[in-house]
Amino acid sequence: MSTELLTPGVVGEGSSESELDPTTLAKIVEQALEVVAPGERVLAIVPDRTRDDNTDLLFPVATRILTERDVRSFDVLVAQGTHPPMSQEQKLSKLGLNDFAGSLFDHRWDIPDELITLGELSGERVGELTGGLISEPVSVSLNKLLAPGVYDRVLIFGATVPHEVAGFAGGAKYFFPGVAGPELTHTTHWLGALAGIENIIGQVETPTRHMIEAAADFVPAKIISLNTVVSRNDEGRLITYGLFAGEVREAFRRAAEVSRLVHIRYTGRKYQRVVAVLDPHYDEMWVGGKASYKLGAVIDDGGELIIYAPRLTKLSETHGALIEKYGYAPLESVRDMLGVSQELRENLCIAAHLAHVSYAGRHDENGQIVPRYRITMASGLDEATCKRVNLGYLDYRSFDLEIFRNDPDTLIVENAGRDLYKVEV
Numbered sequence: 001m002s003t004e005l006l007t008p009g010v011v012g013e014g015s016s017e018s019e020l021d022p023t024t025l026a027k028i029v030e031q032a033l034e035v036v037a038p039g040e041r042v043l044a045i046v047p048d049r050t051r052d053d054n055t056d057l058l059f060p061v062a063t064r065i066l067t068e069r070d071v072r073s074f075d076v077l078v079a080q081g082t083h084p085p086m087s088q089e090q091k092l093s094k095l096g097l098n099d100f101a102g103s104l105f106d107h108r109w110d111i112p113d114e115l116i117t118l119g120e121l122s123g124e125r126v127g128e129l130t131g132g133l134i135s136e137p138v139s140v141s142l143n144k145l146l147a148p149g150v151y152d153r154v155l156i157f158g159a160t161v162p163h164e165v166a167g168f169a170g171g172a173k174y175f176f177p178g179v180a181g182p183e184l185t186h187t188t189h190w191l192g193a194l195a196g197i198e199n200i201i202g203q204v205e206t207p208t209r210h211m212i213e214a215a216a217d218f219v220p221a222k223i224i225s226l227n228t229v230v231s232r233n234d235e236g237r238l239i240t241y242g243l244f245a246g247e248v249r250e251a252f253r254r255a256a257e258v259s260r261l262v263h264i265r266y267t268g269r270k271y272q273r274v275v276a277v278l279d280p281h282y283d284e285m286w287v288g289g290k291a292s293y294k295l296g297a298v299i300d301d302g303g304e305l306i307i308y309a310p311r312l313t314k315l316s317e318t319h320g321a322l323i324e325k326y327g328y329a330p331l332e333s334v335r336d337m338l339g340v341s342q343e344l345r346e347n348l349c350i351a352a353h354l355a356h357v358s359y360a361g362r363h364d365e366n367g368q369i370v371p372r373y374r375i376t377m378a379s380g381l382d383e384a385t386c387k388r389v390n391l392g393y394l395d396y397r398s399f400d401l402e403i404f405r406n407d408p409d410t411l412i413v414e415n416a417g418r419d420l421y422k423v424e425v
Contacts, residue, residue, distance in 0.1 A: 010250045014229055014242020016261035022057065025243055029061045032224055032245035036153055038070045043151040043221070045174050046158070048080040049090050050287045052279070052418070053159035054230050054240050056096030062155065063097070075102040077145055079158070079178030082109055082185065082349065083286075084317050107143050107179045115181040116147040118218040121211070129214055130207040133194045134187065138211075140218045141181030148220040156225040156248065160255035161263050162420040164293040164356050165192035167206035168259060170227045171252030172216040177349070184215055189352035193331055197356055201293060202264055202420050204256045213249055223248045227255035231262055231418065264420045270300045272409040275401060276416030278309035278379075285323070285381070286316035289357040290417035292375060296359035298411065298421045303373040307416070310396045313380035315389065322350045327389040329354055330361025332369045358390075 011031040013020060036042065044062070046055050066074050076095065078086060085106040092100060108114040119140045127135035145151065160170035165188060177185035192200050192208050200206050216223070229242035241262050244254035276291035291307045299305055315323045326337055326344060334355045338344050344351050360372040376392030378399040386393040404410040413421070 009247035010244060010254060011246055012227075012242065012244030012251065012254060014244060014255065014258040016241055016258055018241070020240045020243060025054075025057060025240060026061045028243045028245055029058055029226065030065055032226060033062060033065050033069070033155075035222075035224070036066065036069055036071065040071050040152040041073045041150070042066055042071050042075070042153045042155060043145055044074070044076045044155045044157060045079050045179060046076055046094060047174070047178075048078050048083055049086050049094065050083055050281060051159060051169075052230065052232070052238070052281055053157070054228055054238055055094055055157045057240070058157060058226060058228070058243075059095045060097060063100075073102060073151075075105065075145075075151075076100070077105045077143060077179055078107060079174045080107050081177045081180075082318050105143075105145060109177070109180065109182060109185060114144055115141045116144040117141045117181075118146070118220070121214060125214065126211065129210045130191055130195075133207060134191055136187075138187050138215075139181070139183040140215045141183055142175060142219070143179040146175075146179070146219055146221065151221050154219065154221045154223050156223065156227075158227065159230050160227050160242075160252065160259045161229075161418075162202040162259065162294065164197050164201050164290070165189050165352070166208045166212065167200050167203040168209075168252070168256045170255055170259075171225050171248050172209075172212045175216050175219065176212040184212070186346075186348035188212060190348035193334070193352040193355040196331070197293060197359060198297060202260070202422070204253060204260075216248060225251045227251050229255050229258045229262055232415070263418070264422060266422055266425055267298050267411065268423065270298050270303070270423060271411040272300050272303045273306065273404070273407070273411070274299050274303070275306045275308060275404055275410060275412045277401070277412065277414045278307055278312060279415045279417040280311055282309070282417055283311050284314045284316050284320075285312065285357070286319060286353065288312045288379075288417065289353065292357050292359050294417060294420045295413060296373070298423055299373045301362050301372055304376060304392075305373055306376045306378055306394065306399075308396060308399060308401065309377070309379040311380065312377075315381070315385070319347075319350050319353070322347055323354065324385065324388050326350070326354055328358045328371075328375070328391060330358045330369055330371055331355040332361050334358075
């Protein structure tokens with residue numbers, strides 16, 4: 001696949017079999033930015049520290065090109081969703097720079113004055129997009145930097161990987177929930193849960209994807225989406241398998257084609273026990289739950305997932321109190337909670353997280369809905385916290401991973417949370 005124009009508005013290259021070198025990456029970025037005119041005001045939306053990506057390679061190239069193009073301004077907004085802000089040092093590291101002449105903005109989803117409402121998806125439109133799973137109107141609110149007249153052009157930097165809410169991360173997802181207000185953040189997360197994680201994760205055309213792309217049509221600035229496909233080799237070095245840039249829908253789908261080959265692994269069977277050695281990027285359960293999202297499909301009914309994560313020390317800096325109050329439970333149980341809790345109905349992204357981590361339900365011998373498998377934490381979470389949120393506990397300091405190495409009923413997954421595991425193609 002060459003870096004020539006692939007479809008109208010998209011350039012790029014990608015393969016699961018080869019690595020793109022810095023020269024090729026720079027060429028693709030340069031081609032994608034040819035449409036930026038001198039004097040334009042440009043805003044870059046970049047991932048936060050919870051994402052493993054190569055923005056540090058691409059952003060300096062874009063900075064050089066736009067400086068030479070003599071744009072009027074070039075600023076950065078971090079797509080942290082509901083995650084805590086990064087430090088200045090972390091932001092510059094993400095950008096691959098020692099200094100940045102433009103402004104670096106944090107997204108504050110919980111401060112109304114930092115948001116702008118661009119429109120509304122009607123109930124009828126929402127019903128069409130979601131196949132009837134949701135039919136309530138949804139306000140489209142975003143960071144106020146995306147209001148009409150503030151910037152002429154938006155660049156989206158980000159990696160494309162399987163994702164539990166949207167199917168794959170990337171593209172318009174960096175708007176919603178990356179820099180969105182609470183309405184679509186809550187709605188899209190709950191929509192992903194209603195559709196069923198096994199039906200969503202690793203799929204391109206999902207109700208959530210269709211909703212966020214419809215909402216992105218409200219963004220007034222012109223958009224260039226730079227979608228990379230990256231992973232790490234056995235030595236921990238980041239490998240770039242693909243970069244597709246241009247029109248936000250098509251560039252994302254080109255990247256997802258490569259991500260499907262890079263990030264989905266097939267085991268051919270299920271296991272009674274899976275030990276997830278969690279990717280060190282995840283230091284709280286809000287993101288560390290990816291171990292369950294991405295491994296649940298290969299765990300037997302009644303089996304166990306052990307998450308080994310000494311660096312994971314909290315449930316969520318932002319949402320921890322509500323997670324502790326309600327606890328992880330299958331979707332059916334979470335829906336029952338919603339029926340009696342206005343608080344949870346107002347925080348649907350937490351409700352979705354509770355269901356996603358639990359992954360799925362099953363009927364036990366008494367006909368009761370229980371989690372399809374047990375989750376046991378060998379982490380920095382204490383035993384009392386684990387018990388409150390319906391998780392098992394092991395002391396990570398005495399946990400011996402080696403005793404499972406030769407157990408045919410146990411699968412050990414290093415850097416869990418990166419790749420999606422399925423039984424069959």
